[in-house]
Amino acid sequence: MPRQIRFNAFMMNCAVHLAPGQWTAPQDQSVGYLDTAYWVELAKLLEEGLFDGLFLGDVIGIYDVFDGNARAAVRTAAQVPMNDPTVLVPLMAHATKHLGFGVTVSVAYEAPYLLARRFNTLDHLSGGRVAWNIVTSYLQSGARSLGDTALRAHDERYDRADEFLDVCYKLWEGSWEEDAVVRDRVNGVYADPDRVHAVTHRGRYFETDGVFQCEPSPQRTPLLFQAGGSERGTRFAAQHAECIFLGAPTRNGLRKAAQSVRTALAEAGRAPDSARLFAMLTVIVDETAQQAQARYAEYRERASYEGALALLSGWTGIDLSRYQPDDTLAYVDTDAGQSALASFSKLDPDKVWTVRDAVDFVSxxxxxxxxxxxxxQVADELQAxxxxxxxxxxxxxxxxxxxxFRDIVRYLVPELQRRGAYKTHYEEGTLREKLLGGDRYLSAPHIGASYRRRSH
Ligand SMILES: Cc1cc2nc3c(=O)[nH]c(=O)nc-3n(C[C@H](O)[C@H](O)[C@H](O)COP(=O)(O)O)c2cc1C
Structure with a gap:
């Protein structure tokens, strides 16, 4: 039996996510991100292709590291303008039955209580199909826009995120007992006050004291995703994540990244296969290999080097205007995302990246x-x-x-199904059950499960 392959679509609520320049093609519809119909049609298409989810990235702030200003990003629409991803979920959930929705929200600028309430709402409205991609932010411009002078230091952002999650677990898992909601119409009792508890947290970064105002949602805690691949980020993932998103440009790099996550899970007391690992990948598939290659050549022509420079500078925190295209990218610790630079420097020692190579690659x-x-051909490669x-x-x-995505649904999904490597129908249940099997709630030894109150 071949290994089963799962797909999520990776998008953002913007016109240019990871392919700057392509929106200029006359047939491209990505500027439709401002229309509800665009998202509804996409969600239906992905469900037709039995995708597990639509995964929405997000950033707070704009890409102004390149040349010390945001001109390149604004001109090329490199993840700016960008809208809020959370509000897209209910309209797509309404138009689908099984598709999951992974939503990126940074803990940097949120109060745990408010974020917990928002995800509870999304989990209810989607019938238990929501995941939270936990990020800690990497753009200094975001910090300044939100009234701070700078981002916290890289590792401290994860320390604070640990505590943020503790508070969320207390709210989602610990405030309302399982049978607190009785909805007894005869006696006029909606919920039993004896089974609803105040939550107290007094920590280094957060305080909360009181009852969570939302009744438990289908998954209680949304399915937890994480994508930060630095050493500290991997430790955070091993503690909290149920799905981990890896970004590595080479197969060797991806194998190493996957290995280090599995090892970190074991070190955190969890089974190495207790989290699902997803790699970032772009597929260009067509009816014939020649057509696919021709389209790839067209995309290469249209790719915006300037937009890619803006993105890569933002991810790494390095102003690439100070480098020559033939300079080699070397690893340095920065306070932006550390794994982005590592993936083009130290992750795969077999490959040396010049600035030009890396910018062309990410474009x-x-x-x-x-x-x-x-x-x-694509199915062979994905299976390998x-x-x-x-x-x-x-x-x-x-x-x-x-x-x-239309081409993937039309050409690739049927090929993988023929090979027995892709599902032919959705499982029933919440997103957590679909992806991990087992329970709709977090289960031990995940740390979040320990916060759940037993019914008395
Ligand atoms: C594949 C992938 C996708 C990511 N998507 C987002 C995103 O949408 N928003 C965001 O703020 N960070 C995103 N990140 C960044 C990480 O979540 C993390 O904040 C960043 O990489 C810094 O952490 P690190 O140094 O541990 O890698 C992504 C990272 C990877 C590898």
């Missing part, structure tokens, strides 16, 4: 690899990647919208 599909071919690295699937980026 189509960001930090993940690009696979081009007919359905059979999962066999070699032990990952569970892919978060697929888009180059042209909605074409990238």
């Amino acid at each position: 189509i599909g960001g930090r993940g690899a690009v696979v081009v071919g007919d359905a059979s 990647i999962v066999e070699e690295t032990g990952i569970d699937g892919f978060n697929l980026t888009w180059v042209e919208s909605p074409r990238t």
Whole structure:
């Protein structure tokens, strides 16, 4: 039996996510991100292709590291303008039955109580199909826009995120007992006050004292995703994440990244396979290999080097205007995302990246690899990647919208199904049950499960 491959679509609520320049093609519809119909149609398409989820990235702030200003990002629409991802969920949930929704929200600027309430609402409205991608932010521009002078130091952001999660677990898991909601119409009792408890937290960063105002949602805690691959980020993931999103440009790098996550899970007392691993990947597939290659050549022509410079500078915290295109990218610790630079420097010692190589690489599909071919060639490559690295699937980026996903649904999904490597129907249940099997709630030894009150 071949390994099963899972797909999520990786998008953002903006016109240019990870393929700057492509929005200029006359047939491209990514500027439709401002319309509800765009998202509803996309969600239906992904469900037709049995995708597990639509995974929405997000950033707070704009990419102003390159050349010390935001001109390149604004001109090329490199993740600016960008809208809030959370509000897209209910309209897409209404139009689908099984598709999950992974939503990125940074803990940097949120109060745990408010974030817990928002995810509780989304989990209810989607019938238990929501996941939270926990990020800690990497753009200084965001910090300044929110009234801070600078981001906290890289590792401290994760310390604070640990405590943020503690508070959320207390609220989601510990305030309302399982049978607190009785909805007894005869006696006029909606919930039993004896089974609803105040939550207290007094920590280094957060304080809360009181009853959580939301009744338990289908998953209580949303399915937890995480994507930070630095050493500290991996430790955070091993503690909290149920799905981990890896971004590595080479297969060797991806294998190492997957291994280090599995080891970290074991060190955190969890089974190494207790989290699902997804790699960022771009697929360009067409009816024939020649057509796919021709389209890839077209995309390369259209790719915006300037937009990619703005993105890569923002991710790494390094102003690439100070480098020559042939300079080698070397690893330095920065206070932006550390794993982005590591993936182009120390992650895979077999490959040396110049600035030009790395910028060209990220200009189509960001930090993940690009696979081009007919359905059979692409399926071969995807199967080889999962066999070699032990990952569970892919978060697929888009180059042209909605074409990238339409082609995957039309050509690749049926080919993988023929090979027995892709599901032919959805499982029932919440997103957590669909992805992990087992319970709809967090279960031991996940730390969040320990906060749940037993009914008395
Ligand atoms: C594949 C991938 C996707 C990511 N998507 C987002 C995102 O949408 N928003 C965000 O703020 N950070 C995103 N990140 C960044 C990480 O969550 C993390 O904040 C950043 O990489 C810094 O942490 P690190 O130094 O531990 O990698 C992503 C990272 C990876 C590898």
